[in-house]
Amino acid sequence: MTALLDALSLGWFGVRGRPGRAVLSALGIALGIATLVLVTGIPASGQADLDRQLDALGTNLLVAQPTGGGEEPITLEPEVAAMVRRIAPVESSAALANLNTRVVPHDFADPNVTAGITTLATGPDLLGPLGAEVSSGTFLTHALVDLPAVVLGDQAADWLGITAVDATALRRIRLADTWFTVVGVLPLTPELDQAVFVGWGAARDLLGSDGRPTVVYLRAVESQLEAVRGVLPATLDPAVPGLISVSRPSDALAAKRAVEGTFSGLFLGLAAVALVVGGIGVANTMIVSVLERRREIGLRRAIGATRRDVRRQFVVEAVLLSLLGGVAGTLIGVFGTVGYALLRGWPVVVPVPAVAGGVVCAILVGAVAGLYPAVRASRLAPTEALAAA
């Protein structure tokens, strides 16, 4: 116990002796550990976010839409949502029509700037398959579908600068040449988040829609999903079923999730390289330190320090130096992860094994880096050490 305390206080004393040098040599380790924590923490947070999106989306949501065609875009039958619902395993469905209408945020905005927002016609049944809930205001109820009312997807709301609906001060946006009142804001799937929604009636009366949908969203019993996929094209367009494409939005998220998993392996290698370089820095510092402190070593040997005592002193000093970098690196990594996750609106995930592993790595790197200089110090003949000027 006494020996351990002595070794620790001696080591700490040694580290403090040259603070500038200690900081510089610990910096390498700090960078390595920070990289380690960042490359595990950021993907973990990103994956947690994707998991959350996957959960919200569900894996039984399908999207069906006509693709290709000639100059005239192919549209679907107006009753297509009801038709799809007659497929037994389908739980809910809703149709949407892309109106290709220009969206202008307010009176003073340039009407030629559209900010990439899509206008979609839909009905109250959209909430069913998407399982969405309005975050503010209301969705297009049956009473609203014929009125100039518009609901904003989350991202579109953000772009338009209308993130909440205040009943006492309703905002309006212009679609084509008509002013629509914003009645609600809601988060949906990533692609629908960038759209604004109006009712079928309003679309027909005010925006010149023919009421023919361009896309169908539906949710089916998970176990029957493939079967539903199979019959969908023929149901939607018996004439040319080959032009109907069916996709599952969760597939894209799952693929993204897999890609981010492979990235982290690469960056982990990068962190390991940084750590090794940091270890070499510590070893270098310790070798110089041993050379400079030969007289101290000689004196300690004369006072009665064994070779082991000297070895331990320098190993402990290297470990403390490295640990200093490890703790700093962990803090940088954790702050970086938290900051990045907050910036992206992700849930914060700091993987405890990575942090613990980082600190353990720092200790190990320090011990390995300190071993050679420490052995050199302990092998120094006392007489030679004392003679050093």
Place this chain on the structure above:
Amino acid sequence: MTEQATVLRLTDVRKEYAGGVVALDGVSLEIRAGEDLAIVGPSGSGKSTLLHLMGTLDHPTSGTVEVGGQLVGGLCDAAVSRLRSKWLGFVFQQSHLADRLDAVDNVATGLMYAGAPRRQRRARALEALDRVGMGHRADHRPHQLSGGQRQRVGIARALVNEPALLLADEPTGALDQATVRQVLGLFRTLHDQGTTVALITHDPDVAATFTRRVEIRDGHLSSLPTPTPTPGAIR
């Protein structure tokens, strides 16, 4: 006078360095408890080699070294180190104090490898500082002390573990005349209090203040006659 225990004994010691330089040859020396001994010789005479062998910091090519009745040859590094920490106290020409430690912590370093519990070290270090008359400078750092004061702190560090033999290697070599007198006076006082002292010097005047003197020349040792006490001597 009763026969005192032998603290240190060299028997027919020879030290040859790589390249064939013989630093010591046929050296035998016995130091008993309570003695004060000066080893005097010009530079290059083998003084430092002799001190290193006496201090178990180096091993002889042939011959034996005994510290406290124990043969040093054949002991492992840990055992020799233990022997050093228990029996010997070193004073060097330079005080070798740690710049960032105050006097009392520097002295306490002398207890670190002797197995003294941490909480006792400070008190014992203060006691040792008092013995060398530096108690009032306990919290001073080396750069706040004069050369003589630093050397006294170094002596306190050598004394703090109450070694059977105080080995001093040119302890006055880097000091001015007035300070030399003070430091030698301190050695005298410590000897009078019972400490066994062996000092190595090139300066016959310094050696003259010691009761027993041996001369080293070209690696050979010879006893000098005990001086008649001269009132005007350097002490």
